[in-house]
Amino acid sequence: MGKVNIEIDGKQLTADVGSMIIEVADEADIYIPRFCYHKKLSVAANCRMCMVDVSSLPKAVPACATPVADGMVIQTQSDRAIDAQKSVMEFLLINHPLDCPVCDQGGECELQDLSVGYGEDVSRYVEGKRVVKDKNLGPLISTDMTRCIHCTRCVRFGQEVVGIRELGATGRGEHIEIGTYIESTMDSEVSANIIDLCPVGALTAKPSRYKARAWELRESPSIAPHDCLGSNVNIHHRRGEIIRVVPRENESINEVWLSDRDRFSYQALTEGKRLLKPKIKKNGTWQETDWQTALNFAVAEMKRIIGVSKGEEFGTIVGNNSTLEESFLIQKLIRGTGCNNIDFRTRRRDFSKDQYSGVRAGFNFPLQDLDTMDATLLIAGDIRHEQPLAALRVRKSTGFGRAMAINPFDGEYNFRLYQEIQPEPHLLAQEFACVLAAAAQKQPDKINAEIKDWIEGITFTEQHAIIVDELINGEQSCILMGVYVQEHPQAEVVNWIAEQVARLTDSKWGYMTQGCNAAGNKMAGAVPNQSEFGGRATPGKNAKQMLTEGLKGYLIHNCEPDVESLWADQALANLQNAECVIALTSYEDGRVSDYSTVMLPIAGSYETSGTYVNVEGRWQSFSAAVPAPGESRPAWKVLRVLGNLLDTSGFDYESSVQIRDELKEKQENSRDKKESRKTPPELHAASEEETKRDSLGLYMVDPMVRRANALQQTSKASTHPISISRVTT
Amino acid sequence: MKKFKQFVNSFLLVELLKGLMVTGRHMFSPKVTIQYPEEKTPQSPRFRGIHALRSYPNGEERCIACKLCEAVCPAAAITIDAGVRESDGSRRTTKYEIDLFKCIFCGFCEESCPVDSIVETRVFEYHFEEQGAQILTKEKLLEIGLIHEEQLAQDIEADAKYR
Numbered sequence: 015m016g017k018v019n020i021e022i023d024g025k026q027l028t029a030d031v032g033s034m035i036i037e038v039a040d041e042a043d044i045y046i047p048r049f050c051y052h053k054k055l056s057v058a059a060n061c062r063m064c065m066v067d068v069s070s071l072p073k074a075v076p077a078c079a080t081p082v083a084d085g086m087v088i089q090t091q092s093d094r095a096i097d098a099q100k101s102v103m104e105f106l107l108i109n110h111p112l113d114c115p116v117c118d119q120g121g122e123c124e125l126q127d128l129s130v131g132y133g134e135d136v137s138r139y140v141e142g143k144r145v146v147k148d149k150n151l152g153p154l155i156s157t158d159m160t161r162c163i164h165c166t167r168c169v170r171f172g173q174e175v176v177g178i179r180e181l182g183a184t185g186r187g188e189h190i191e192i193g194t195y196i197e198s199t200m201d202s203e204v205s206a207n208i209i210d211l212c213p214v215g216a217l218t219a220k221p222s223r224y225k226a227r228a229w230e231l232r233e234s235p236s237i238a239p240h241d242c243l244g245s246n247v248n249i250h251h252r253r254g255e256i257i258r259v260v261p262r263e264n265e266s267i268n269e270v271w272l273s274d275r276d277r278f279s280y281q282a283l284t285e286g287k288r289l290l291k292p293k294i295k296k297n298g299t300w301q302e303t304d305w306q307t308a309l310n311f312a313v314a315e316m317k318r319i320i321g322v323s324k325g326e327e328f329g330t331i332v333g334n335n336s337t338l339e340e341s342f343l344i345q346k347l348i349r350g351t352g353c354n355n356i357d358f359r360t361r362r363r364d365f366s367k368d369q370y371s372g373v374r375a376g377f378n379f380p381l382q383d384l385d386t387m388d389a390t391l392l393i394a395g396d397i398r399h400e401q402p403l404a405a406l407r408v409r410k411s412t413g414f415g416r417a418m419a420i421n422p423f424d425g426e427y428n429f430r431l432y433q434e435i436q437p438e439p440h441l442l443a444q445e446f447a448c449v450l451a452a453a454a455q456k457q458p459d460k461i462n463a464e465i466k467d468w469i470e471g472i473t474f475t476e477q478h479a480i481i482v483d484e485l486i487n488g489e490q491s492c493i494l495m496g497v498y499v500q501e502h503p504q505a506e507v508v509n510w511i512a513e514q515v516a517r518l519t520d521s522k523w524g525y526m527t528q529g530c531n532a533a534g535n536k537m538a539g540a541v542p543n544q545s546e547f548g549g550r551a552t553p554g555k556n557a558k559q560m561l562t563e564g565l566k567g568y569l570i571h572n573c574e575p576d577v578e579s580l581w582a583d584q585a586l587a588n589l590q591n592a593e594c595v596i597a598l599t600s601y602e603d604g605r606v607s608d609y610s611t612v613m614l615p616i617a618g619s620y621e622t623s624g625t626y627v628n629v630e631g632r633w634q635s636f637s638a639a640v641p642a643p644g645e646s647r648p649a650w651k652v653l654r655v656l657g658n659l660l661d662t663s664g665f666d667y668e669s670s671v672q673i674r675d676e677l678k679e680k681q682e683n684s685r686d687k688k689e690s691r692k693t694p695p696e697l698h699a700a701s702e703e704e705t706k707r708d709s710l711g712l713y714m715v716d717p718m719v720r721r722a723n724a725l726q727q728t729s730k731a732s733t734h735p736i737s738i739s740r741v742t743t
Numbered sequence: 744m745k746k747f748k749q750f751v752n753s754f755l756l757v758e759l760l761k762g763l764m765v766t767g768r769h770m771f772s773p774k775v776t777i778q779y780p781e782e783k784t785p786q787s788p789r790f791r792g793i794h795a796l797r798s799y800p801n802g803e804e805r806c807i808a809c810k811l812c813e814a815v816c817p818a819a820a821i822t823i824d825a826g827v828r829e830s831d832g833s834r835r836t837t838k839y840e841i842d843l844f845k846c847i848f849c850g851f852c853e854e855s856c857p858v859d860s861i862v863e864t865r866v867f868e869y870h871f872e873e874q875g876a877q878i879l880t881k882e883k884l885l886e887i888g889l890i891h892e893e894q895l896a897q898d899i900e901a902d903a904k905y906r
Contacts, residue, residue: 115809115857116834224825224834227810 018084035077050165051078065098074098103132119215122228152199153727162216168208177428203402221724222258234639238276239619244628249639273402282721289602289615290644315594319567325353329560332358333573334529337624339673341538343653350662354554358535360579364505375631377524388415388488395496399712439705443504448474452482453518485519495525534627547684564588616649617642788898792867795888805860812852820845839881
């Protein structure tokens with residue numbers, strides 16, 4: 015790409031040919047006022063606020079839509095530029111209401127800020143202002159459409175980034191209105207990003223409406239706990255209460271966006287029914303008690319059950335969203351007592367590879383590369399609802415590349431699929447095996463004897479061959495497996511096929527996981543058969559065995575197996591029949607108070623420090639943004655004390671950072687174990703019963719999301735996004 | 744000569760009479776001492792006494808929860824919680840508290856208020872008997888506003904041309 019030399023405000027700059035003045039100015043830290051321009055959206059040039067003075071041109075020009083040319087001399091502060099900007103501001107303020115004190119955007123409003131700089135103090139306009147009826151966009155976004163200045167950022171976001179045109183402009187001139195064409199709510203899973211995009215107070219967050227002003231909020235960085243991407247967020251809080259959650263820019267994970275789930279789940283912490291004191295159930299009634307009594311009670315019960323059954327009759331279920339530190343402590347604690355039953359995978363049917371230890375991340379390429387894939391093959395992925403922001407990246411790649419899917423269920427995609435195969439759920443692996451067969455035929459020199467034997471007798475169709483062609487021909491291509499793959503009884507087969515296809519077609523592979531810290535939980539050793547970083551451990555019962563067989567005692571950390579697990583009904587019955595259920599929970603509503611014997615209040619997300627390991631294997635540590643309410647304590651502290659009371663050694667940590675550093679050291683010392691998959695897993699038929707998908711749905715994934723009121727009121731809350739196979743047998 | 748003058752002056756008690764003349768003059772001049780509490784000094788319309796929240800004649804509170812007074816308060820004496828009012832969806836305070844122990848009666852809150860809601864009345868005589876009574880709640884502030892509304896309206900009217 016060629017370079018040109020330009021001058022902005024006396025600064026000599028070099029810029030790429032074809033870049034716009036505003037981009038170059040932003041890079042050089044020269045501020046040009048703007049409303050409609052946004053670096054992630056196309057150029058609309060309809061607000062005209064970014065007028066700058068180019069010496070070779072007779073009139074001021076919009077900086078966002080004027081490409082740089084060699085030798086351009088640009089003034090952003092000259093009389094001509096300022097005059098143009100002042101005139102634009104006067105036009106904008108003709109119809110914009112001047113009641114900033116009642117507007118929710120007041121204090122963080124781009125229009126307010128710029129009107130201080132460019133607005134006149136007296137309006138020359140005496141005619142009536144226009145009034146636009148507010149639209150009801152659902153429980154997440156509240157509108158003040160009179161305030162809209164028609165920058166169309168929200169419209170362009172829907173059209174370009176999400177691919178769902180929910181908002182549009184109707185009417186012309188004075189009568190232009192932003193709306194949903196026909197009256198409807200905004201239902202996309204990333205809809206609330208328009209709140210951030212809106213430069214004025216036309217679109218604001220409904221759950222935090224009128225609650226606080228920007229200037230009284232404190233900002234703490236954190237990590238969103240609901241999908242495996244680990245979106246970066248900023249927690250805005252005041253006097254120890256979370257007011258809102260906004261995205262923190264991180265180009266390699268969430269860019270500047272945030273899914274609605276991550277944005278509004280904080281409501282569970284502020285409005286959910288929190289457990290504030292430790293409670294013990296005595297004769298069927300709950301009694302509040304102090305920490306000491308509750309912990310002693312829990313320890314005595316654990317010792318009793320583990321002692322009598324030699325650890326056989328006690329099980330530990332770790333939540334998907336537990337931090338790395340918590341998982342590590344809980345497995346250390348439970349193994350220290352001589353019990354080996356620990357697992358976090360309440361939604362997994364295939365445990366066939368458990369005896370091989372190994373720790374690795376779900377992706378063998380950076381998440382960011384999803385943007386530039388020429389071919390993406392999705393396997394049973396409802397990516398839009400599972401990892402909404404990853405779906406935006408895949409959509410970006412479909413601008414030039416092609417997305418394909420093998421999905422047993424009706425998927426909702428926000429991009430066009432080039433090829434789609436819909437096998438029956440129990441034949442997913444068989445269908446995918448055909449792709450491997452096709453790949454093997456196209457790349458005969460890359461296959462080895464095992465694959466040759468394995469694909470013996472598998473036939474493929476034209477469609478499979480097209481998919482393989484795309485994967486081979488694409489300069490960059492990847493195979494992306496959805497969360498359902500890990501729930502499939504042949505998960506290991508599918509994983510193996512994916513890796514083989516990826517190898518043969520020179521693609522990348524990645525599998526998405528449930529929850530935000532599946533990789534971290536595994537690293538920490540919260541699985542039977544291996545301790546931290548693939549360390550040796552006596553085999554114990556896995557989640558399925560623990561939940562379906564029924565044990566005498568359970569330790570449940572930050573999860574609700576009666577809702578989340580694949581065996582919810584059995585889990586509920588077994589938990590109710592257990593002699594003792596120790597629940598580390600942040601909430602006291604739900605069935606947890608029904609089946610547990612002792613409830614220990616732990617801090618929720620954003621109230622505790624810790625580390626999440628995302629699907630790429632990226633460690634993201636965060637500290638507590640707000641203090642935990644009542645007597646609830648960060649879980650790592652509770653586990654530390656439990657560990658000491660249980661007389662297990664090595665529980666003298668003073669901070670979660672100390673635990674993390676120890677783990678980091680262990681990771682560096684553990685050899686990068688290449689998984690030995692020399693022997694391919696067997697391809698056998700799965701039963702139809704076993705492959706039923708009881709999807710948790712977009713807003714049911716974890717205890718926190720289930721208690722976020724606003725999210726539960728959305729139309730997406732009640733529907734399970736994919737659950738029906740349209741294949742008829 | 745000088746000595747002789749001094750002797751005559753002291754013999755005739757001139758200094759004393761001079762002093763008594765001052766006393767005498769003040770004895771008959773008009774008095775400025777105010778017999779508080781029976782008598783009171785005149786107050787400016789800008790007098791800054793205890794706070795009040797004003798209401799409109801129809802009973803609707805003026806405050807729109809813009810939080811400018813909270814932001815401008817140099818003593819951080821004002822605490823506001825706001826939210827959507829259930830009945831009409833308007834922006835209202837759910838909590839409005841002024842800690843009179845913190846307040847320095849600077850009047851910035853009054854100056855910053857875009858709707859003339861928070862004002863300082865002419866009342867300066869008050870006391871507290873219990874811990875915590877120094878915190879003026881929203882109810883108390885509105886009540887004070889109702890009691891003094893007439894005076895407050897007059898004062899604001901009188902000061903309007905200087906604002």
